[in-house]
Amino acid sequence: MAAVTPAPLRPVSRAGRPLMRAAGLLAVGALVLAGCSSPKNQVTVDPSAPASAGEGVAPELAEFYEQQPEWTACGDLECTTVVVPIDWEEPGGGSIELAVNRSRATGGDRIGSLLTNPGGPGASGTEALETVVIQRMGAGVKERYDLVGFDPRGVGKSHPVECVDGAEMDELVAFDADYSTPEGLEDVEARYGEFAAGCLERTGEVLEHIDTVSAARDLDVLRAVLGDEQLHYLGFSYGTALGATYASLFPERVGRLVLDGALDPTLDSDAIAAGQAAGFESALRAYVTDCQAGKSCPLEGTVDEGLAAVADLLEDARRNPLETTDPERPLTASLAFAGIAQTLYANTLWPYLTEGLTGAIQQRDGSRLLQFADLYYDRDPDGTYGSNTTEAFWAIGCADDRATTDPDEMRASAERMVEAAPTIGRFFGYGGVVCARWPVPEAGGLDSYTAEGAAPIVVIGTTNDPATPYVWAESLSDVLSSAVLLTFEGEGHTAYGRSNECITGAVDAYLLEGTVPEDGTRC
Numbered sequence: 441m442a443a444v445t446p447a448p449l450r451p452v453s454r455a456g457r458p459l460m461r462a463a464g465l466l467a468v469g470a471l472v473l474a475g476c477s478s479p480k481n482q483v484t485v486d487p488s489a490p491a492s493a494g495e496g497v498a499p500e501l502a503e504f505y506e507q508q509p510e511w512t513a514c515g516d517l518e519c520t521t522v523v524v525p526i527d528w529e530e531p532g533g534g535s536i537e538l539a540v541n542r543s544r545a546t547g548g549d550r551i552g553s554l555l556t557n558p559g560g561p562g563a564s565g566t567e568a569l570e571t572v573v574i575q576r577m578g579a580g581v582k583e584r585y586d587l588v589g590f591d592p593r594g595v596g597k598s599h600p601v602e603c604v605d606g607a608e609m610d611e612l613v614a615f616d617a618d619y620s621t622p623e624g625l626e627d628v629e630a631r632y633g634e635f636a637a638g639c640l641e642r643t644g645e646v647l648e649h650i651d652t653v654s655a656a657r658d659l660d661v662l663r664a665v666l667g668d669e670q671l672h673y674l675g676f677s678y679g680t681a682l683g684a685t686y687a688s689l690f691p692e693r694v695g696r697l698v699l700d701g702a703l704d705p706t707l708d709s710d711a712i713a714a715g716q717a718a719g720f721e722s723a724l725r726a727y728v729t730d731c732q733a734g735k736s737c738p739l740e741g742t743v744d745e746g747l748a749a750v751a752d753l754l755e756d757a758r759r760n761p762l763e764t765t766d767p768e769r770p771l772t773a774s775l776a777f778a779g780i781a782q783t784l785y786a787n788t789l790w791p792y793l794t795e796g797l798t799g800a801i802q803q804r805d806g807s808r809l810l811q812f813a814d815l816y817y818d819r820d821p822d823g824t825y826g827s828n829t830t831e832a833f834w835a836i837g838c839a840d841d842r843a844t845t846d847p848d849e850m851r852a853s854a855e856r857m858v859e860a861a862p863t864i865g866r867f868f869g870y871g872g873v874v875c876a877r878w879p880v881p882e883a884g885g886l887d888s889y890t891a892e893g894a895a896p897i898v899v900i901g902t903t904n905d906p907a908t909p910y911v912w913a914e915s916l917s918d919v920l921s922s923a924v925l926l927t928f929e930g931e932g933h934t935a936y937g938r939s940n941e942c943i944t945g946a947v948d949a950y951l952l953e954g955t956v957p958e959d960g961t962r963c
Contacts, residue, residue, distance in 0.1 A: 493664035500531050505664045509540070517541045517570060522665050524593070524658045527649050536646060538658060539597035540590045541566045543574055547583030552695070553666040554585035554951065555659065557592070557679030559701070561652070562832030564596035565589040573674075576937025578948040585672065585951070590662060592682070594643075594650030594835060600828040601650060601835045603639040609825055613817055614772045616758050619854070619870050625847060628870070633877035639835055640879040650832070651839035651883035652705070656685040660693065670695030670895075672951070676934045677701040677908055680899070684920060688886050691894035694922075696951050700900040701934035702913035705889055709843040709871050710853055714860065715909045717868040721861035723784040723906035724750065726931055730787070731794055738798040750780070751863045753800055762806030771806025771813075777867045779809035782816040784906050786932040838878045840885060843871035890921045896956045898947065902928045902935050917959075924959040939963070 494505035509520040519541045525531040542553070558568035569589025577587060591598035604612065612635060618624035640647055659682070663671045672695040675683035680699035687694050707715070728746040731737040739746030754773050756762070761770035771779075783793035796808035813819075818826045844850060854869025861868070875882075891897070897920050901913020910927070917925040928935035928943050935943045942963030949955040 493667050493669055504531070504661050507665060509665060514541060517543055522662055524661050526646055528654055528657050536593060536599040538590055538593065539566050540588065540662065541569055542589070543569065543582070543587040545584055545586050549584055551584045552668045552672055553588045554581065554672045554674060555588045555590065555662060557675045557682055559677030559679050560595065560829060560833060561678045561836035562595055562829040564591050564827060566591050566596060578944055580948055580952050588666065592655040593658060594646065595832045596827065599646050601639055601647065601831045602642040602828060603635055603831045606823045606825055609830065610769070610823070613778065613830070614769070614775050616773050617870070622847070625873070628873045629876045632874050636878045639831065647835060648880040650836055652682055652685050652836065653883060653885060656682055656689055659686045660690055663693065668695070672696045674698045675700070678703055680916065681705040684889055684891070684916060685886060687891035687894045687897060687920065688889045691891045694891065694894040694897065696954065697897045698900065698936065698947055698950065699897065699916065700936045701905060701908040702899050702901055702916040703908050704912045704916040704919060705885055706919055707912070709837070709841045713868040713871050714857055715912060716907060717857040717861040717865045719906040719909040720781060720784060720864055722904055723931065724863060726904055727784065727790050727793060730790060736798070737794060738801045747863045749801065750797070753797070757806065762800060762804050764805070764807040764810045769810060771800070771810050775813040776800070776806065776809050777864060778816045779812035782812040786938065834874055838875035839883045842875040842878070842882050845872035845876045889919050892921050894922045897923045898926055898950055898957060899923045900926045900928065900935050900943065902930055902932060902939070904931045905933050907933045924957055926957045927962040929962055
């Protein structure tokens with residue numbers, strides 16, 4: 441049996457419950473060669489300028505901006521920790537440490553540090569740097585930048601959010617919610633209420649301060665500690681919202697920012713869930729079309745009939761969960777959807793979806809889809825979870841924005857999602873239940889995300905991205921005053937390093953020479 445390459449985690453709502461804020465780690469995809477050209481503009485960055493990185497900060501923040509972390513060897517990389525305030529409104533009230541690692545520039549003409557974020561929210565940037573990000577970078581970028589990964593507050597090794605044990609997480613992600621009655625809705629809210637109480641008990645006061653705005657302020661400390669006057673940054677998926685938030689807070693400190701797989705932070709959680717429902721439906725339709733054009737596809741008939749077969753499978757799993765190789769873990773509808781979603785992040789993973797659907801539809805064997813669901817949730821075979829990505833995903837989402845908890849409004853919204861996405865739309869509704877009993881106040885976002893005065897920012901969208909639909913790249917490029925839109929015409933989540941040489945060349949030219957792609961360039 442071939443090994444499955446895990447697709448990136450997760451700008452999708454948790455199966456059976458809606459998304460708080462888009463997520464997503466790096467998708468895995470094959471390179472397709474193509475060409476494009478665009479006029480040249482320049483971002484002026486002087487790599488030889490003296491580093492007055494902490495200039496102009498408030499006196500009460502000086503200790504954070506002026507700290508000198510000690511770097512130690514960690515495998516082929518260097519690692520350190522950087523201290524930031526727990527509460528940016530009261531910087532003297534306690535601090536936390538952020539885990540940071542870097543790969544030093546291999547050449548002599550160094551530009552500076554390039555901070556990277558793989559998405560989520562909840563994905564570990566230090567792990568991603570080591571396992572995915574470095575491999576995605578062009579040779580010139582690796583020569584001239586220190587590539588830097590970091591775990592945002594609440595994630596990975598940076599005071600991680602902790603809520604439940606492995607068995608409790610198993611139960612939660614497998615649960616098929618019933619929103620059809622007031623009693624069913626109450627039961628779902630109670631389940632997430634218990635999860636939320638566990639987050640506060642196990643995480644403590646940091647739970648109230650893991651929002652995106654706080655994480656963006658942390659980014660500015662990282663910039664200063666690394667000795668850069670401006671922030672050079674590459675963010676994927678949710679990392680684009682983090683980057684856009686930074687640009688809006690510190691427009692004068694924006695260097696070369698690339699936001700790939702764009703999430704527009706002005707969208708509320710209901711709009712994000714609706715967009716993703718349509719996005720995953722479109723990606724699933726593209727998969728079915730491709731599957732039926734090949735051999736041994738378990739989805740017969742027309743494309744619509746193939747989609748109907750997937751819908752029937754999900755309904756079958758809801759009514760009577762499928763057996764798997766683990767007798768204690770049958771495949772529920774929620775797990776089946778997570779397994780399907782996992783394979784839609786990149787079209788190179790579609791053959792694995794065919795394997796999973798073949799077993800589920802023809803033999804009622806849910807083992808393969810359960811394996812994909814476990815990859816999605818980062819669950820290990822021994823029943824433990826390899827990271828806190830799921831807990832952080834929900835917690836950061838509840839910190840940033842909370843959907844309505846009014847039953848009638850949730851029902852109407854859910855009906856619109858099913859209308860837009862008949863096959864999988866029901867897995868994106870009722871977003872308010874997750875945060876309905878969240879034990880700390882909502883932090884919220886910014887009043888404006890225009891980032892007036894920022895240097896040119898490159899926003900990248902993929903035309904059939906399931907997790908961050910292309911319309912979000914269009915809207916984010918409109919919201920950011922200095923943004924230019926670079927488009928990859930293709931399938932899958934994010935583009936740089938997994939699409940074609942046109943995208944790679946445009947991004948590398950921007951990062952290395954400051955050459956800004958013409959707004960509207962398509963690859």
